[in-house]
Amino acid sequence: MAINRTAEDRKKALIIGGGIAGLLVARVLSEQYNEVQIIERDACPEQPGIRAGAPQSFHLHQILPRGEVILDSLFPGFTAEILAHGAFPIQKNTLIQMINPYGAIPFPSTGGEEIKAGTYSRALLEWVLRQRVEDLPNVNFLYHQQVIGLETSANDGQLTVNGVYIRERGQLQQRTTLLADLVVDASGRSSKLAQWLSDLGYDVPESERVTSAIGYSTRYYRIHPEKRNLGVIVIEGDPATGNSSGGVLKAVEDDIWSVCIASVGGNYPPTEAKGFDEGLAQLISPAIAEAVRGAEVLTEPRGYRIPECVRQHYEQMERWPAGLLVIGDALCHFDPVYGQGMTVAAIEAETLAMCLQQQQEQPQADFERRVLQRMQEAIYPAWWRSVLEDLRWTGVTHKGPVELKGVKLLHKYFEFCMKQSTRKLLEQMQTGDFNPLYMSYFMMNWLFISPRDVINARTLFALLEGETHEEKQAILTEMFEGYEQNIEAALEEIVPHFTFEFRQPPVSM
Incomplete structure (x- = not known):
């Protein structure tokens, strides 16, 4: 039943969960298995909408540019199709603006x-992906079914997952066994995998946790007829003043603006109309508040809270059952404020596709364990970046197998990067010049490049260009306070060695 068998033996794969991660995995596995079945606890949707199993769907979501590149690769023509379903079109005059304490950067649209x-x-994203997956001839869905356990067998001390036990959602008596050569848990934050493994006698490592006390509040507006060029406005918080609230305005299908206020550290945004308006006014920029002024309100604000973010470390287990994989939020769920979750799920699906291709060309034992390790390598840069950002705010704590190094220094470093990159980009827009160095900070946040491409002495000194000698010394002294070694050695010590392969596209402004 293990994946290291020949491709001819790969007859059926089961996927637990039909959300974004499950759909992406189904697309990948459809090229390797004769049959792929997605087990979804919700009913079959008849149109795009909010599923009971994904209540966060009401709130603003964003897939980062790296994720969209992968979607177009897995589903050729994806962008054209989602536009045909009514997605807000990015045109030549569409404003996509990012606002931080150092300025407002108007990123050029690709339209x-x-x-x-x-x-x-x-x-809408989930609807379009589901339609594409449903069109695959060897993929089918089993709706309104709940997975309640793993079906296993043992041979010479090696446990193999042969399938799952399911029952109709809401029914407590009868259960059915579904057999497969591979089971993939893509059930999201509600995953029961850790408990199932423990029940099977496995020692499950303690999970890594960030107690972030995240809250966000979302409200919908009809796009103002005189402001139809406003596509996306992102307003960040300001650690210097302690204002942890950020805001996003995003145009979506059906002529709607989705507007969200988000915060970390237990400072939950208001969920009633007057408070929501006041919350927009208290952001570091009035841009969103001014945009929605006079716009037709379509909904009341609705809140959502996430007490903590969790990363499982299954790759550390000495034993792992054959025929079992895990992906998406079931493996690691991020602070949604940074918009990484769906993009990381796409990166994981891409990683799985590469692993399967390599296994087909050069079969090796313990395939599942090696996939788990590769998945962690894919997750780590985004997780590390997200945790560091959350730790800027009072009340946030991190607990994991490895203590993060140089947190204060890294906070200073990233703040300086954002400040200099913002100022330099705005200067270049005035002169017509372009130096891709000043996009590096943002490319890192969009998961196109490694943090090590940004956190190094060469980049630091390049960002210091234009400062006087005295200003440079003052910045470096304050940034590296408490570090006796040289700058290169200090950064080398605190930045992890990310082994994931990044794929950087051409950059221009």
Whole structure:
């Protein structure tokens, strides 16, 4: 039953969960298995909308540029299709603006005479992906079914997962066994995998946790007819003043603005109309508050809270059952404020596709364990970045197998990167010049490049160009306070060695 068998023996794969991660995995596995079945606890949707199993779908979601590249690779024509379903078209005059304490950067749209990009809700994204997956001849869905356990067998001390036990959602008596050559847990934050493994006698490592006390509040507006060029506005918080609230305005399908206020550290945004308006006014920029002024309100604000973010470390287990994999939020769920979750799920699916291809060309034992390790390598840069950002705010704590190094220094470093990159980009927009160095900080946040491509002495000194000698010395002295070694050695000590392979696209402004 293990994956290291020949491709001819790979007859059936089961996926627990039909959300974004499950759909992406189904697309990948459809090329390797004769049959792929997705077990979904919700009913079959008849149109794009909020599923009971994904209540967060009401709230603003964003897939980062890296994720969209992968989607277009897995589903050729994806962008054109989601535009055809009504996604907000990014055109030549569409404003996509990022605002931080150091300025407002208007990123150029990728639109032109021919519209090649759009913005959309999570509900529409999931709908379009599901339609594409349903069109695959060897993929089918089993709706309104709940997975309640793993079916296993043992041979010479090696446990193999042969399938799952399911029952109709809401029914407590009868259960059915589904057999398969591979089971993938893509059930999200509600995953029961850790408990199932423990029940089977496995020693499950303690999970890594960030107690972030995240809250966000979302409200929908009809796009103001005189402001139809506003596509995306992102407003960040300001650690210097302790204002942890950020805001996002995003145009989506059906002529709607989705507007969200988010915060970390237990400072939960308001969920009633007057408080929501006040919350927008208290952001570091009035841009979103001014945009929605006079716009038709479509919904009341709705809140959502996440007490902590969790990363499982199954790759540390000495034993792992054959025929079992895990992906998406079931493996690691992030602070949604940074918009990494769906993009990381796409990266994981891409990673699985590469692992399967390599296994087909050069079969090796313990495939599942090696996939778990590769998945962790794919997750780590985004997780590390997210945890560091959350730790900027009072009340946030991190507990894991490895203590993060140089947190204060890294906070200073990233703040300096954001400040200099913002100022330099705004200067270049005035002069017409372009140096891709000043996009590096943002490319890292969009998961295109490794943090090590940004956190190094060469980049630091390049960002210091233009400062006087005295200013440089003052910045470096304050940043590296308490570090006796040289700058290169200090950064080498605190930045992990990320082994994941990044794929950087051409960059221009």
